[in-house]
Amino acid sequence: MGDFTYLLISGLSLGSLYALMALGLVIVYGILRLVNFAYGEYIMVAGYTLFLLSPSPLPWLVMAVVAAVMAAVMSYLTERIAFRPVREKSLTAMLITSFAVSTLLQNAALLFVSPRARVVPTPGIFSETVIIAGNVTPVREILAIVVSVALLIGFSILLRKTILGIALRAAADKFTMTRMLGVPANLVISAAFVISGLLAGIVAIFWLGRTGSVTPGIGLTPLLVAFVSTVIGGMRSLSGAVVGGYVLAFVTIIFNNLLPGDLYEFREAFIFTIVILILLFRPEGLVRGRG
Amino acid sequence: MLRLDDLHAQYGAIVALRGVSLEVNEGELVALVGVNGAGKTTLLSTVAGVMRPRRGDIVFEGEPIAGLTPETVVRKGIALVPEDREIFSDLTVEENLRLGAYIRRGRGEYGADIDRMCELFPILRERFRQDAGTLSGGEQQQLAIARALMSHPRLLMLDEPSLGLAPKIVDQVFALIEQLHRDGMTILLVEQNVTRSLAIADRAYLLNMGTVQASGTPADLRQDVDMESIYLGGGD
Numbered sequence: 001m002g003d004f005t006y007l008l009i010s011g012l013s014l015g016s017l018y019a020l021m022a023l024g025l026v027i028v029y030g031i032l033r034l035v036n037f038a039y040g041e042y043i044m045v046a047g048y049t050l051f052l053l054s055p056s057p058l059p060w061l062v063m064a065v066v067a068a069v070m071a072a073v074m075s076y077l078t079e080r081i082a083f084r085p086v087r088e089k090s091l092t093a094m095l096i097t098s099f100a101v102s103t104l105l106q107n108a109a110l111l112f113v114s115p116r117a118r119v120v121p122t123p124g125i126f127s128e129t130v131i132i133a134g135n136v137t138p139v140r141e142i143l144a145i146v147v148s149v150a151l152l153i154g155f156s157i158l159l160r161k162t163i164l165g166i167a168l169r170a171a172a173d174k175f176t177m178t179r180m181l182g183v184p185a186n187l188v189i190s191a192a193f194v195i196s197g198l199l200a201g202i203v204a205i206f207w208l209g210r211t212g213s214v215t216p217g218i219g220l221t222p223l224l225v226a227f228v229s230t231v232i233g234g235m236r237s238l239s240g241a242v243v244g245g246y247v248l249a250f251v252t253i254i255f256n257n258l259l260p261g262d263l264y265e266f267r268e269a270f271i272f273t274i275v276i277l278i279l280l281f282r283p284e285g286l287v288r289g290r291g
Numbered sequence: 292m293l294r295l296d297d298l299h300a301q302y303g304a305i306v307a308l309r310g311v312s313l314e315v316n317e318g319e320l321v322a323l324v325g326v327n328g329a330g331k332t333t334l335l336s337t338v339a340g341v342m343r344p345r346r347g348d349i350v351f352e353g354e355p356i357a358g359l360t361p362e363t364v365v366r367k368g369i370a371l372v373p374e375d376r377e378i379f380s381d382l383t384v385e386e387n388l389r390l391g392a393y394i395r396r397g398r399g400e401y402g403a404d405i406d407r408m409c410e411l412f413p414i415l416r417e418r419f420r421q422d423a424g425t426l427s428g429g430e431q432q433q434l435a436i437a438r439a440l441m442s443h444p445r446l447l448m449l450d451e452p453s454l455g456l457a458p459k460i461v462d463q464v465f466a467l468i469e470q471l472h473r474d475g476m477t478i479l480l481v482e483q484n485v486t487r488s489l490a491i492a493d494r495a496y497l498l499n500m501g502t503v504q505a506s507g508t509p510a511d512l513r514q515d516v517d518m519e520s521i522y523l524g525g526g527d
C-alpha cells in the first residue's frame with residue numbers, strides 16, 4: 001500500500017509536469033504543424049531569469065511569476081521575430097528556424113552567463129516533506145500536482161468558454177476556415193505561443209526546483225519528454241498530450257522503481273520499448289480525436 | 292457589387308484562372324457553372340483571399356480587395372461556404388455559429404442572430420450543444436451556411452452546396468438558396484447541378500479551362516452552349 005501510494009504520487013507529480021510540457025508543445029503544433037525545437041529554451045530562459053533575480057530582495061513567488069512571464073515573452077518574441085517572417089515559406093523553413101532559435105538561445109546563455117550550472121533560488125517549502133501513507137513525500141511534488149491540475153482546469157475553461165479559446169481549437173482543426181470567419185492568423189498564433197511559453201515557464205519553476213540549478217542545455221530533456229508525450233498521446237489533440245504526459249511519467253516511474261539493479265541502467269531502453277509498443281498498436285497515439 | 296477583371300491565378304506551375312472577368316450586381320443570384328477543374332473553386336478562393344491572384348483586379352463595392360487576407364475580406368462583407376463545408380467537427384454547433392459571428396462581437400445581436408438561424412434551420416436548435424462532427428451531411432451543409440450568415444455578409448458565395456447530399460436534401464438546399472435570394476441576399480453560386488442552378492439564377496457564367504466561355508441569362512446560356520458537354524463532364 002505504501003509503495004503504491006509512493007508510486008502514485010511520484011507518477012502524478014512527474015506526469016503533471018510532463019503533461020504541461022506536452023501541452024505547451026502541442027498547442028503550437030496543432031495550429032502551425034511546427035514542432036518548435038526552441039521550446040526547451042523557454043524553460044532555460046525562465047531558469048536564468050530566476051538566477052539573475054536571486055540577488056534581489058523580491059519574495060520568491062514574485063521571482064517565479066516574473067520568470068514564467070519571461071518565458072512567455074521569449075516565446076512571443078521568437079514567433080514575432082523568427083517564425084512569422086518564414087511562416088508563408090514552408091514548414092521546413094520554420095523547422096530549421098526553430099533549430100536556429102534553439103541554438104542561438106543556448107549559445108547566448110553559454111556566452112553571457114556560463115557553461116556551468118547556476119543556482120536558482122527555491123522557496124523553503126520546496127525542501128519540506130510530509131508523511132503520506134507512511135512515505136516521506138516532498139511537498140514540492142504535491143504542489144506540482146495541485147498547480148498543474150489547477151492550470152489544466154483553467155486552460156480547459158479558457159478553451160471552452162472564451163471566444164479566443166474556441167478560435168484556438170478551431171484553428172488547430174481548420175486554420176484557413178478559421179481565418180475566413182474573420183479570426184486573424186496572427187492573433188491565434190501569437191496566443192498559442194504565449195500560452196506555450198507560459199506553460200514552459202511554469203513547468204520550469206518545478207523542473208528546476210528538483211535540482212535547484214540551471215544550465216544552458218537544461219531544455220533538451222523537457223523538449224524530448226514533451227515530444228514523446230505528444231507522440232504517445234496523439235499529435236493532433238490537446239487532451240492526448242495530457243494523457244501522453246501522464247502515461248510516459250508512470251511508465252518512467254514504474255521502471256525506475258521496479259527494475260532490478262542490474263537492469264536499471266537499461267531503463268530508457270525499456271521505456272522506449274513500451275513507447276514503441278503503444279505506437280505499434282495505436283499509431284496515431286492514444287487519443288485520436290482532436291479536442 | 293463584385294467585379295472581377297482579367298483575374299489570373301495559379302497553383303505553382305498549374306494555371307487555374309486565365310483572365311476571368313465577371314460581375315455580380317446587388318441582389319442578384321449569379322450561377323457559375325463548368326466541368327471539373329474549370330477553376331470555379333479557385334475563383335471563389337481567390338475572391339475570399341485564400342489565394343492571391345497572379346494578376347487582375349477584384350473590386351467589391353467600389354473597393355479593390357485583391358490580395359487581402361481572408362480575415363480582412365470577410366470584414367468587407369463577403370462570406371464563403373467552401374466546397375467541403377469545413378465544419379469544425381470537434382466544436383459544438385453553437386461554437387461553430389459563435390465563430391461565424393466573430394467579426395460581430397460586441398454588437399449585442401448575437402442572441403437575435405442565433406434565433407434567426409434556428410428559425411431558418413430548425414435542426415440546428417435540436418443539435419445546438421452537439422459536436423458538429425456528429426451531424427449528417429445535409430445538417431453540416433445547413434450549419435456551414437448558417438455559420439456564414441452569422442457574419443451578416445452582403446455577398447454570399449456557395450461552393451457546390453448540394454454536393455454529396457441525398458436528393459431530398461438537395462431540394463431543401465435549393466429551396467433555401469431561393470429563399471435567401473428572395474430576402475435580398477446577393478449570391479454567387481457554384482454548382483455541378485447545372486439544370487437546377489440555372490433554374491433559380493438571374494444570370495450565369497460558364498467557366499472552362501480558367502476562362503469565361505459564355506455568360507448571360509440562364510436562357511441564353513442554355514441556347515448558346517452545348518450543355519451536354521457540361522453534363523457529361525460534370526458527373527454527379
Ligand SMILES: Nc1ncnc2c1ncn2[C@@H]1O[C@H](COP(=O)(O)OP(=O)(O)OP(=O)(O)O)[C@@H](O)[C@H]1O
Pocket residue numbers: 302305306307325326327328329330331332333334374
Ligand atoms: N491545391 C491545388 N494544387 C494544384 N492544383 C490545383 C489545386 N487545386 C486545384 N488545382 C487545379 O486547378 C484547376 C482548377 O481547379 P478548381 O478546383 O478551381 O476547379 P473546380 O472548377 O472547382 O472543379 P470541381 O468541379 O472539381 O470542384 C484544376 O486544373 C485543378 O487540378
Ligand SMILES: [Mg+2]
Pocket residue numbers: 331332333374
Ligand atoms: Mg470546385
